Each structure stands twice: as structure tokens, then as C-alpha cells.
Amino acid sequence: QKEVEQDPGPLSVPEGAIVSLNCTYSNSAFQYFMWYRQYSRKGPELLMYTYSSGNKEDGRFTAQVDKSSKYISLFIRDSQPSDSATYLCAMAKNAGNMLTFGGGTRLMVKP
Amino acid sequence: GAVVSQHPSWVICKSGTSVKIECRSLDFQATTMFWYRQFPKQSLMLMATSNEGSKATYEQGVEKDKFLINHASLTLSTLTVTSAHPEDSSFYICSAPTSGKRETQYFGPGTRLLVL
Numbered sequence: 001q002k003e004v005e006q007d008p009g010p011l012s013v014p015e016g017a018i019v020s021l022n023c024t025y026s027n028s029a030f031q032y033f034m035w036y037r038q039y040s041r042k043g044p045e046l047l048m049y050t051y052s053s054g055n056k057e058d059g060r061f062t063a064q065v066d067k068s069s070k071y072i073s074l075f076i077r078d079s080q081p082s083d084s085a086t087y088l089c090a091m092a093k094n095a096g097n098m099l100t101f102g103g104g105t106r107l108m109v110k111p
Numbered sequence: 112g113a114v115v116s117q118h119p120s121w122v123i124c125k126s127g128t129s130v131k132i133e134c135r136s137l138d139f140q141a142t143t144m145f146w147y148r149q150f151p152k153q154s155l156m157l158m159a160t161s162n163e164g165s166k167a168t169y170e171q172g173v174e175k176d177k178f179l180i181n182h183a184s185l186t187l188s189t190l191t192v193t194s195a196h197p198e199d200s201s202f203y204i205c206s207a208p209t210s211g212k213r214e215t216q217y218f219g220p221g222t223r224l225l226v227l
Contacts, residue, residue, distance in 0.1 A: 008152075032215075034215060034216075036218070041202075041221070041223065042220055042221065043115075043117075043204050043206075043218035043219050043220045043221040044155070044204070044206075044218045045218070046215060046216070046217060046218075049215050088154060088155070098145060098157055098160060099145075099157075099206075099216060101154045101155050102154065103153070103154045104153075104154045106152075
């Protein structure tokens, strides 16, 4: 069993839809949770960063962490075609430690 | 956010040659950098942790004699793929945590290596 599980998709939605991306994990030691966006043939770009449980909002993006369920989510409101990319969740146990990545979910937002 | 650059962005080489990839932190110092490889439609796989002033730490299954890492300064780490073979063709990405928020990492744009 992988430490971090993520549905690979692809997830196809119409423009303007609300997108929900999720990851589950098995190691309760994870405390730092990140979401990265990766366009084709590019390096990952940090989107959201959350420490411990709770919600964090940044523009159209909302990250949720539920440590009791070992479940994290990224919501994208009013999705745009430019949001089409692969979204990777990542987690770390301690500050500065290596990240453990999910497999990535490919999102396609159709105009 | 912090900026990490990589050079070259892509390289094509013949089997048996060595290829050096540079990773630079442009606006911050990084005592630690990470090297990943990514195959098509797959997630990032950590290869090694590059430490300034000391030896790199390699993940299980990664040949340290094949993937040489040198962390020459607080802003530069290099990965040399020695005697490259077609199976080494991949997307190589480096990352560095900033000193202010060590738990987050900023990634370089990646280097696409094709070994013929």
C-alpha cells in the first residue's frame, strides 16, 4: 500500500465547475500538506500549503486537511481551462523533510 | 515564491556519455536540495538529497556511482548522469526548501534527458 493515494483521473469538467481533488494517506506522522500544480513538461508549482488540520483559502483555491480521517482535499471554484494540469498532493513529517507525493490527478477543464 | 532554475532544460545524448544537470536557487540559499525523476504520466520519485558541504543521501535503489551529486555552494547543486543509457531517459527535477519555510519546496522547471 502506498503511503499517499491519489486518484490518477483524468478528471474532465466543464468550465466554471467546482473541482474536488483528494488524497488519502496512511502515516499519521504527516503534519505538512501541500498541493502542487504541474503543467505538461514543466516543474511542479506550489499552490497551497497547510500545516495540520483545517482549511485554507487562496482565491479560487481551498485546501482542507482532516487528520482524523487522513484525508486532504483541494477545491477549485469557477474552474478555467488554464487550470488544466496535473495536481499533486504532497506531505512531510517535519519541516524541511523530503516530501511524499501522491501519484497526481490529471484535470481537464473544457471550455 | 522562491525561484529555482535548472540547466539545461533539455538534452539529447548518445549512450555511454555523461550528462551534467545544474540546479540553482536564484534568490535564496539552500543547504539542502532534492533531486527527483519523473517518468511520463507518473509522479515524482525522490532520487537523492543533496547536502551542501557533505555527501548526498541516496534513496534505496538509486546507484550513487551512476548519479553523481555535488552540492558545490549554497545556491548550486549538480546531478551528473554517468555513462547514460536509454533507460535513463526521463524528466529530472530538482527542488529546494527556503530557509524561511523549510517545509515547503520550490521546484525547478525540470530537465528532459533523452539518451539515444
